[in-house]
Amino acid sequence: MLLSLTGVCKTYDSGAARVDVLRGIDLVLAPGETVALTGESGSGKSTLLHLCAGLDRADGGRIEVAGRDLSGADDATMAALRRDRVGLVFQQFNLIPSLDVGANLAFQARLAGRDEPARIATLADRLGLGGLTGRYPEQLSGGQQQRVAIGRTLAARPALILADEPTGNLDEATGDAVLDLMLELVAEAGAGLLMVTHSPRLAARLSRRVHLSGGRLA
Numbered sequence: 576m577l578l579s580l581t582g583v584c585k586t587y588d589s590g591a592a593r594v595d596v597l598r599g600i601d602l603v604l605a606p607g608e609t610v611a612l613t614g615e616s617g618s619g620k621s622t623l624l625h626l627c628a629g630l631d632r633a634d635g636g637r638i639e640v641a642g643r644d645l646s647g648a649d650d651a652t653m654a655a656l657r658r659d660r661v662g663l664v665f666q667q668f669n670l671i672p673s674l675d676v677g678a679n680l681a682f683q684a685r686l687a688g689r690d691e692p693a694r695i696a697t698l699a700d701r702l703g704l705g706g707l708t709g710r711y712p713e714q715l716s717g718g719q720q721q722r723v724a725i726g727r728t729l730a731a732r733p734a735l736i737l738a739d740e741p742t743g744n745l746d747e748a749t750g751d752a753v754l755d756l757m758l759e760l761v762a763e764a765g766a767g768l769l770m771v772t773h774s775p776r777l778a779a780r781l782s783r784r785v786h787l788s789g790g791r792l793a
């Protein structure tokens with residue numbers, strides 16, 4: 576299984592306020608599956624995604640990513656897992672401003688030890704960025720920047736992609752086009768995708784939907 580969560584709990588304890596955000600989450604995601612994670616604002620969607628990415632730790636339960644148990648993993652192991660197996664796409668594009676589009680696209684793949692210039696060029700073309708590889712992020716529109724962010728993630732060939740409202744900053748038509756492309760590329764790679772979205776319309780495009788409410792998934 577690509578991603579497996581069993582009885583995952585998370586509590587935030589900020590002084591007097593104690594919030595049980597996740598109260599026993601069970602979820603499995605197989606290679607090739609695309610799962611939409613919906614839920615009201617504050618229901619814990621980003622928290623759940625961060626736990627799966629090893630950016631934060633659960634208080635209870637078990638999370639396995641690509642067969643590796645995250646509970647006992649140290650920070651270096653978590654970082655290596657993010658570098659080699661997990662791709663993250665966030666609403667903020669997080670591109671590197673001092674690198675041009677081509678270098679941004681190649682950056683994570685290089686970190687993961689996958690220096691594949693021909694693949695990067697193909698990805699850039701597929702993403703409609705072929706003529707823009709010499710530009711810098713500030714010279715791109717929001718939709719173009721998000722396509723670079725998605726391309727950069729996919730270039731590293733992650734087994735699992737975790738996306739937090741990846742098209743949240745884009746207008747509907749651009750968001751639809753970017754999601755189409757992302758789903759196409761994810762399917763070709765046989766990767767798994769867990770995507771947070773507020774949009775039932777976008778959620779309907781994925782192979783499965785789960786809803787977070789009251790700290791549990793339904």
Ligand SMILES: Nc1ncnc2c1ncn2[C@@H]1O[C@H](COP(=O)(O)OP(=O)(O)OP(=O)(O)O)[C@@H](O)[C@H]1O
Pocket residue numbers: 587588589594596614615616617618619620621622623
């Ligand atoms: N570091 C933190 N310390 C304390 N409370 C936190 C922390 N991070 C998140 N929370 C709280 O945990 C709850 C879940 O937050 P989270 O960001 O996971 O929700 P979300 O479903 O992603 O929300 P949104 O859809 O608005 O982005 C919220 O009540 C939030 O205030």
